[in-house]
Amino acid sequence: MTVSKSNKAKCITCNKEFNITLKTKPFCSKRCSYVDLNNWLGEKYAIEANENDYDKDI
Numbered sequence: 001m002t003v004s005k006s007n008k009a010k011c012i013t014c015n016k017e018f019n020i021t022l023k024t025k026p027f028c029s030k031r032c033s034y035v036d037l038n039n040w041l042g043e044k045y046a047i048e049a050n051e052n053d054y055d056k057d058i
Contacts (some may be wrong), residue, residue: 011035 009020011028013035018028027033039045 005020007020008017009025010017011025011032014028016028018025022028024030024033027036
């Protein structure tokens, strides 16, 4: 999310500028938040991890 000096930010899904006082930030709308959620649930995004990371938690 890019914030400018005029209380505007760019949506991380569609890059549209929006007012940062909206409850949907870092998204410009509920639709963009649902698009992002769908990408996570559809496994279009992933966080890389290796087996060594799991050993640290034990």
